[in-house]
Amino acid sequence: xxxxDLAEISLDVEVLGTGKPMLYxxxxxxxxxxxxxxxxxxxxxxxxxxxxxxxxxxxPPSDFRRIDDLAYLYLDLLARLESExxxxxxxxFGGWIGMEMAVRDTAKIRALGLIAPLGxxxxxxxxxxxxxxxxxxxxxxxxxxxxxxxxxxGTFTADQxxxxxxxxxxxxxxxxxxxxxxxxxxxxxxxxxxxxxxMWGDADGFAPPELGRQLTERxxxxxxxxxxxxxxxxxxxCLEELMAKLTAGPCAKIGE
Numbered sequence: 001x002x003x004x005d006l007a008e009i010s011l012d013v014e015v016l017g018t019g020k021p022m023l024y025x026x027x028x029x030x031x032x033x034x035x036x037x038x039x040x041x042x043x044x045x046x047x048x049x050x051x052x053x054x055x056x057x058x059x060p061p062s063d064f065r066r067i068d069d070l071a072y073l074y075l076d077l078l079a080r081l082e083s084e085x086x087x088x089x090x091x092x093f094g095g096w097i098g099m100e101m102a103v104r105d106t107a108k109i110r111a112l113g114l115i116a117p118l119g120x121x122x123x124x125x126x127x128x129x130x131x132x133x134x135x136x137x138x139x140x141x142x143x144x145x146x147x148x149x150x151x152x153x154g155t156f157t158a159d160q161x162x163x164x165x166x167x168x169x170x171x172x173x174x175x176x177x178x179x180x181x182x183x184x185x186x187x188x189x190x191x192x193x194x195x196x197x198x199m200w201g202d203a204d205g206f207a208p209p210e211l212g213r214q215l216t217e218r219x220x221x222x223x224x225x226x227x228x229x230x231x232x233x234x235x236x237x238c239l240e241e242l243m244a245k246l247t248a249g250p251c252a253k254i255g256e
Contacts, residue, residue, distance in 0.1 A: 006076045008061060013050040013077070017042030021086040022251075023074065024049045025094030027115075027233065028171040029145060032160050034091075037235040040243050044252065045087065050077070052097075054170035067119070067174055067182060071100035078108035087251045089113035091235060092207070093171060096120075096182075102196075103188040112196040113251045114215075115242075116207050116232050120189070121181040122214045130180045131206045134172075144205035147231035189218040195250035196222035199242060201230030223249065 004011045016038065022045035026034060041047045052070060053060040074097065078086060085108050090098030095117025102112050121129035133141040142151045153161070175181075196219050200212040209226060216224045225245045227234040234242050246252065 004077060004080060006073055006080065007064075009053055009064065009073060010058070011050050011053070011073065011077065012056055013048050014038075016047045016049065017045055019045050021046050021048065021081065021083045023078065023086050023088045025074070025088070025090035025097050026052070026055075027092035027094055028167050029092075029164065030151075030233070030236070031163055031167065032156075033236050034233070037239055037242075040239065041089070044247055048077075048081065048086075050074070052094075052170065054173055055167055057166065065173060067096060067100055070097045070174065071104060075101055075105055075108070081108075085110035087111045087113060089115075089246075089251065090117060091115035092232060093118055093175065096175075096180075099185065099189070099192065100182070102192040102194065103185065104191075106192070106194050109194050111251045112192060112194050113199070113246065113249075114196065115199045115235060116201065116204055116212070117198075117215075118175070118180045118207060119182055120186045120211070120215065121178075121183070122186055122211060122218075132179070133206065143231075145232045146237060147201060147203035147205075147229055148237050186218065189215070190220060192219045193221070195253075196220075197246070197249040197251050198222060198224040199234060199245065200224065200226050201232060201234040201237065202226045202228055203230060204232045206232040221250075225249070 002013045002015055024047050038049055088098045088109050095114040096119030099119055131144045198212050200209045202209050212224050216222045227238050230237040
């Protein structure tokens with residue numbers, strides 16, 4: 001674990017693997033279930049995997065509470081890394097941060113990977129953007145995120161349950177109003193000029209797969225892969241299939 005002090009934030013960053021550099025921005029749920037994915041990434045890239053402020057168990061400064069703050073923080077991290085431009089790969093909440101970074105500055109980004117990113121609401125005013133998980137029973141919310149066998153929370157340790165609660169708290173801290181999106185982000189998606197790979201489960205009950213199709217129309221040089229019978233986290237439910245697409249797509253090809 002490496003610690004970077006950036007903009008009065010202490011950021012813990014796990015560094016794994018060797019090869020071309022990748023910044024991995026984690027999603028908002030079930031960190032321990034995402035671990036096999038991070039370890040797979042490290043077989044192909046040198047992965048820098050920070051824990052977002054707040055999600056790491058430390059209270060961020062009171063004036064650090066917007067997605068913009070996270071985007072600028074990670075752009076500062078890329079500037080600090082003594083490396084060539086990196087692949088930025090973000091899942092869900094992390095994908096939103098990745099898009100916010102890329103519309104601002106791609107000087108240190110060579111490709112962008114987005115797994116069912118939050119952050120944009122492209123339908124009409126009254127169209128549902130993202131499912132309101134807080135309004136659902138726990139089992140129903142879990143079914144929005146994972147299409148396969150339901151989660152057995154009885155198998156989670158006390159620390160893992162605490163982590164789930166903490167992650168939900170900080171998702172709300174950064175992204176509750178407006179709910180899980182930046183109203184102006186869609187306008188600037190044309191500024192993402194690096195090759196972009198979108199990946200989505202076709203049974204996603206949290207962020208509809210149609211959003212992925214709409215994003216490919218707005219982001220230049222982008223492609224979309226859908227994964228059958230997978231929900232919001234295909235990196236959990238169909239890890240091998242997603243890795244095969246990821247390692248054959250623009251995140252791996254650019255710069256070879």
